[in-house]
Amino acid sequence: MNLSLVERFKTGLARSKEGFLRRLDHLFRGGELDDEFYDDLEETLILGDVGVEASLKLVEKLRLESKRRKVRERGQAREILVQEIAALLAGAAEPVKPAGEPLVILLVGVNGSGKTTTAAKLAHRYRQEGREVLLVAGDTFRAAAVEQLQIWAERAGAALIKQQPGSDPSAVFFDALQAARARHIDVVIGDTAGRLHTRTNLMEELKKINRVIDRVQPGAPHCVLLVIDATTGHNGIAQALHFNEAVPVTGLVLTKLDGTARGGIVVGIQDILKVPVCYVGIGEKIGDLLPFAADDFARALLA
Amino acid sequence: MFASLAEKLQNTLRRLRGKGKLSEKDVDLALREIRLALLEADVNFKVVKDFVVGIRERAVGEEVRRSLTPGQQVVKIVHEELTALMGREQSKIILSGSPAVVMLAGLQGSGKTTTAVKLAVNLSRSGRKPLLVAADTYRPGAAEQLQVLADTAELPCYRNDGAAPLQICREAVRLAEREGYEPVILDTAGRLHLDDAMMDELKTIKAQLKPAELLLVVDAMTGQDAVNAASAFHEALGLTGVILTKLDGDVRGGAALSVRTVTGCPIKFAGVGEKIDALEPFHPERMASRILGMGDLLTLIEKAEAGFDQEKARQLEQKLRRQEFTLDDFLEQLQQVRQMGNMEDILAMLPAAQVPKDLQRLQVDEKQFGRIEALITSMTPQERNNPAIINSSRRRRIAGGSGNTVQDLNRLLSQFSQMKKLFKQVGSMEKKGFKHIGKGKRGFPFF
Numbered sequence: 001m002n003l004s005l006v007e008r009f010k011t012g013l014a015r016s017k018e019g020f021l022r023r024l025d026h027l028f029r030g031g032e033l034d035d036e037f038y039d040d041l042e043e044t045l046i047l048g049d050v051g052v053e054a055s056l057k058l059v060e061k062l063r064l065e066s067k068r069r070k071v072r073e074r075g076q077a078r079e080i081l082v083q084e085i086a087a088l089l090a091g092a093a094e095p096v097k098p099a100g101e102p103l104v105i106l107l108v109g110v111n112g113s114g115k116t117t118t119a120a121k122l123a124h125r126y127r128q129e130g131r132e133v134l135l136v137a138g139d140t141f142r143a144a145a146v147e148q149l150q151i152w153a154e155r156a157g158a159a160l161i162k163q164q165p166g167s168d169p170s171a172v173f174f175d176a177l178q179a180a181r182a183r184h185i186d187v188v189i190g191d192t193a194g195r196l197h198t199r200t201n202l203m204e205e206l207k208k209i210n211r212v213i214d215r216v217q218p219g220a221p222h223c224v225l226l227v228i229d230a231t232t233g234h235n236g237i238a239q240a241l242h243f244n245e246a247v248p249v250t251g252l253v254l255t256k257l258d259g260t261a262r263g264g265i266v267v268g269i270q271d272i273l274k275v276p277v278c279y280v281g282i283g284e285k286i287g288d289l290l291p292f293a294a295d296d297f298a299r300a301l302l303a
Numbered sequence: 304m305f306a307s308l309a310e311k312l313q314n315t316l317r318r319l320r321g322k323g324k325l326s327e328k329d330v331d332l333a334l335r336e337i338r339l340a341l342l343e344a345d346v347n348f349k350v351v352k353d354f355v356v357g358i359r360e361r362a363v364g365e366e367v368r369r370s371l372t373p374g375q376q377v378v379k380i381v382h383e384e385l386t387a388l389m390g391r392e393q394s395k396i397i398l399s400g401s402p403a404v405v406m407l408a409g410l411q412g413s414g415k416t417t418t419a420v421k422l423a424v425n426l427s428r429s430g431r432k433p434l435l436v437a438a439d440t441y442r443p444g445a446a447e448q449l450q451v452l453a454d455t456a457e458l459p460c461y462r463n464d465g466a467a468p469l470q471i472c473r474e475a476v477r478l479a480e481r482e483g484y485e486p487v488i489l490d491t492a493g494r495l496h497l498d499d500a501m502m503d504e505l506k507t508i509k510a511q512l513k514p515a516e517l518l519l520v521v522d523a524m525t526g527q528d529a530v531n532a533a534s535a536f537h538e539a540l541g542l543t544g545v546i547l548t549k550l551d552g553d554v555r556g557g558a559a560l561s562v563r564t565v566t567g568c569p570i571k572f573a574g575v576g577e578k579i580d581a582l583e584p585f586h587p588e589r590m591a592s593r594i595l596g597m598g599d600l601l602t603l604i605e606k607a608e609a610g611f612d613q614e615k616a617r618q619l620e621q622k623l624r625r626q627e628f629t630l631d632d633f634l635e636q637l638q639q640v641r642q643m644g645n646m647e648d649i650l651a652m653l654p655a656a657q658v659p660k661d662l663q664r665l666q667v668d669e670k671q672f673g674r675i676e677a678l679i680t681s682m683t684p685q686e687r688n689n690p691a692i693i694n695s696s697r698r699r700r701i702a703g704g705s706g707n708t709v710q711d712l713n714r715l716l717s718q719f720s721q722m723k724k725l726f727k728q729v730g731s732m733e734k735k736g737f738k739h740i741g742k743g744k745r746g747f748p749f750f
């Protein structure tokens with residue numbers, strides 16, 4: 001992996017830590033495991049958008065676990081929690097390309113979460129590995145969505161399949177998958193229009209896209225990545241539930257982690273969906289995508 | 304959620320009644336429920352803390368102790384205080400200067416471009432001649448997006464791809480002066496508040512163009528981080544207001560309270576859909592209801608009133624009160640509801656706990672609507688008046704006659720009876736001390 005990226009990720013994380021570092025340093029360095037300690041921990045988790053329910057649950061579990069293991073020190077207790085959260089979120093494996101067929105990745109999520117940019121970043125990643133990549137302009141709804149992806153496709157050196165604005169997105173995917181076979185494409189990455197999960201008809205549209213993909217290439221899409229903005233609050237849970245109901249989500253992408261938000265809602269989402277976080281977005285450039293590092297993330301969340 | 308918060312508080316506070324002195328523990332328990340409810344609505348942790356301290360005094364006061372329903376009373380107090388915090392009154396946009404400049408700023412993906420167009424549409428409908436300016440030179444396709452949307456709305460859009468944002472804005476103002484456009488609405492690129500260079504760019508634009516309004520566009524789904532971003536933008540730029548976006552979903556929108564509290568700036572508009580006219584004035588009271596999970600009844604009522612025949616609505620209301628609501632009325636309702644917008648939107652505005660599961664899934668798309676219409680019109684007048692008489696042979700006849708399955712019919716009948724129940728619940732909620740919600744606004748057909 002590119003070292004400078006890791007560095008950048010770390011600075012990103014470091015920045016988001018800043019405010020908490022001092023207070024928590026004192027919190028964990030010494031002192032007993034008293035109510036104040038657990039309350040502060042709860043506060044930290046909630047401030048990181050882990051969500052009320054998940055935060056209370058985690059802290060309660062830590063209480064029991066610390067007691068069971070006779071842990072006395074704050075630093076030790078914190079490490080247990082870090083491991084707990086990291087274990088919850090880990091487990092993403094690089095998807096394997098099926099033999100003789102393209103790997104098909106579908107990006108879904110609410111408006112503005114970062115789907116198109118993530119599609120481009122993924123395309124770039126696979127291009128760097130020497131793969132032939134096809135981007136699918138599946139957002140036929142939003143103004144200039146196709147133009148946006150087209151510019152990214154050029155930058156990434158990926159092929160693009162598109163249709164007229166307003167056309168049926170599943171038709172675009174139908175075309176794209178046929179083209180992918182004919183052109184011996186390795187990876188197909190599908191962008192979709194942003195949609196609020198409460199819009200039933202748009203969720204139906206997503207189901208249809210999924211069905212059409214599966215019809216052209218049985219077993220596809222292999223990855224359905226739900227793109228979540230790190231600033232998202234509790235609504236992320238509802239997003240996860242509804243999107244997963246429409247198209248079985250296989251993993252999460254957490255974007256905009258280069259800001260001050262810590263993206264803790266993925267902990268709550270994981271609690272429900274049991275899918276790993278696969279990638280994190282740490283900027284607007286094409287290289288600003290990293291595989292998810294559960295341990296670093298958990299530490300940053302508690303720091 | 305409102306129901307459950309009120310219930311929880313009711314249980315906690317029941318013991319308070321009649322007692323001369325309140326125990327610390329009772330009060331703390333009640334405040335804890337409030338705290339959790341606000342946190343679940345994504346109000347910032349620190350904002351909640353301060354807020355709850357403020358509530359405490361009133362919560363232990365006479366008005367609660369005397370009340371027969373202390374739980375409801377506390378919710379009412381919380382609701383009032385939330386409303387007060389968010390500004391009580393609606394805050395209007397200020398357009399001074401010639402030409403007036405309105406500048407939008409915000410994080411990436413918050414919805415600035417769409418909001419710029421919505422704002423322009425809104426202002427042009429009130430007689431202005433707005434000019435949209437594509438000052439986002441960073442995100443691929445951003446200028447094109449603004450242009451396409453402006454074209455759709457038949458509004459002018461200034462772009463000069465390749466030039467620097469400041470230059471584009473200056474040129475746009477000159478154009479506006481020449482052509483008499485006003486206000487000039489600047490769509491700037493999304494940026495992180497941590498990005499000094501990008502924040503400096505906004506500072507310069509502000510210093511040069513002296514906008515009458517500098518509005519922060521905030522995604523209603525934002526969690527705890529809303530305070531960080533908002534206060535950083537405010538510190539750097541001196542905001543004049545906020546626009547909340549994506550309020551059309553099921554989000555509780557506690558970010559509204561957080562942002563308002565840390566910036567002190569009024570929230571001026573709310574985005575409620577992807578269409579270019581889906582922008583509404585912000586109503587603090589309704590937002591308070593929403594944060595507490597009480598649903599956005601007022602908006603619903605207003606929408607209904609805009610789209611409904613008052614006299615018909617009044618008749619219907621009486622029928623509902625007398626439980627005489629028939630399938631004919633149901634059909635008519637659906638026809639009217641369709642004019643109001645999406646069924647999902649409408650249901651999203653109702654208090655979550657009040658909406659039965661089956662109804663949450665009710666979809667009124669064209670196809671389903673046609674089916675319902677066919678089913679109901681295949682019934683005899685007696686059947687429409689009294690669905691209870693529809694036995695299995697009638698079911699087969701109606702289904703067959705309308706080209707549907709018996710399952711389709713069963714689903715319709717179950718939805719109909721659910722809906723009747725819903726009316727009953729909402730009606731009784733009105734009685735339970737939330738009269739102010741619909742005060743002077745009678746005749747909403749759902750009640």
Ligand SMILES: Nc1nc2c(ncn2[C@@H]2O[C@H](COP(=O)(O)OP(=O)(O)OP(=O)(O)O)[C@@H](O)[C@H]2O)c(=O)[nH]1
Binds near residue numbers: 255
């Ligand atoms: N800072 C930062 N910005 C990001 C990141 N990912 C995406 N963005 C920005 O977020 C904004 C929205 O990204 P898009 O990729 O267009 O989001 P989308 O989900 O495709 O949006 P819609 O198609 O409109 O629903 C753009 O300005 C991106 O540059 C990230 O990891 N960090």
Ligand SMILES: [Mg+2]
Binds near residue numbers: 139145191193
């Ligand atoms: Mg997109």
